[in-house]
Amino acid sequence: xxxxxxxxxxxxxxxxREIFCWEMTSAAVTCGNCGATNAVGALIIYxxxxxxxxxxxxxxxxxxxVVRTSNDYWLDISGARCIQVTPxxxxx
Amino acid sequence: MSQPMVSRGFxxxxxxxxxxxxxxQYLTNDFPVxxxxxxxxxxxxxxxxxxxxxTLVQPKRWTWDEFQALPRVTxxxxxxxxxxxxxxxxxxxxxxxxxxxxxxxxxxxFVIAYCDGGYSTNxxxxxxxxxxxxxxxxxxxxxxxxxxxxxxxxxxxxxYFWKSTKWVRGLELSVxxxxxxxxxxxxxxxxDPWREQRYQGD
Ligand SMILES: [Zn+2]
Numbered sequence: 001x002x003x004x005x006x007x008x009x010x011x012x013x014x015x016x017r018e019i020f021c022w023e024m025t026s027a028a029v030t031c032g033n034c035g036a037t038n039a040v041g042a043l044i045i046y047x048x049x050x051x052x053x054x055x056x057x058x059x060x061x062x063x064x065x066v067v068r069t070s071n072d073y074w075l076d077i078s079g080a081r082c083i084q085v086t087p088x089x090x091x092x
Numbered sequence: 093m094s095q096p097m098v099s100r101g102f103x104x105x106x107x108x109x110x111x112x113x114x115x116x117q118y119l120t121n122d123f124p125v126x127x128x129x130x131x132x133x134x135x136x137x138x139x140x141x142x143x144x145x146x147t148l149v150q151p152k153r154w155t156w157d158e159f160q161a162l163p164r165v166t167x168x169x170x171x172x173x174x175x176x177x178x179x180x181x182x183x184x185x186x187x188x189x190x191x192x193x194x195x196x197x198x199x200x201x202f203v204i205a206y207c208d209g210g211y212s213t214n215x216x217x218x219x220x221x222x223x224x225x226x227x228x229x230x231x232x233x234x235x236x237x238x239x240x241x242x243x244x245x246x247x248x249x250x251x252y253f254w255k256s257t258k259w260v261r262g263l264e265l266s267v268x269x270x271x272x273x274x275x276x277x278x279x280x281x282x283x284d285p286w287r288e289q290r291y292q293g294d
Binding site: 046048055061062069076 | 126127128129175254279290291294
């Protein structure tokens with residue numbers, strides 16, 4: 001039996017909220033280009049007035065790109081193969 | 093409402109500067125550097141400029157020396173950054189996209205400029221032909237510095253300056269439009285400063 005289920009948009013947003021409300025500094029990001037895994041705090045960060053780009057310290061590939069527009073955050077994580085987040089249980 | 097006490101001359105100057113500034117922009121005499129990554133430093137011996145595309149009869153490639161031998165023009169232009177600074181009367185030298193694109197046969201409608209450092213930007217062909225866009229390698233009479241996009245960058249002054257991508261290495265001629273580095277991350281696909289098209293939906 002297929003244990004997966006379709007989530008509606010609100011449920012998916014709740015899921016993302018669960019992920020990104022944690023302290024992200026120690027989250028481990030795996031580079032989609034070279035496979036190196038580093039904590040967010042160890043990535044090379046370029047904070048330009050146009051947007052922030054988090055790059056792999058091994059190969060400089062953009063892993064996470066964030067732009068704050070007038071109304072929204074735009075988040076591109078297509079350069080990362082995987083992001084591992086450990087819930088901060090002490091905060092709950 | 094009280095008017096501030098200013099001289100007629102001062103107000104006149106203000107008006108003439110503001111007439112050259114798109115909405116929401118301020119004037120700067122600096123040349124701010126925006127970096128979303130390390131500055132590529134491609135040696136001229138390894139530099140080339142290519143035009144590719146699926147509809148191209150024959151792709152085109154110029155070495156640095158061949159590129160220097162193409163017909164050159166000087167351009168004086170006002171530039172407008174989406175982060176709100178504008179700089180008036182900047183002087184550049186380079187090769188018009190008309191000159192480059194006249195040397196290839198194609199059936200494309202869009203240009204995607206690709207660059208060292210992984211950057212790209214997209215423009216409709218009719219926005220870069222007719223003396224509206226250049227590949228420039230000189231700024232204010234000197235070789236273009238790496239932090240400003242040297243050895244060569246795109247110059248499309250009638251669009252926000254992110255579309256004048258630094259470190260340009262070639263053009264892909266495409267039948268379909270394809271958003272570039274910033275256009276795929278919330279910035280406006282057209283980026284016309286006079287219509288204040290900063291972000292998608294503006
Ligand atoms: Zn990497």
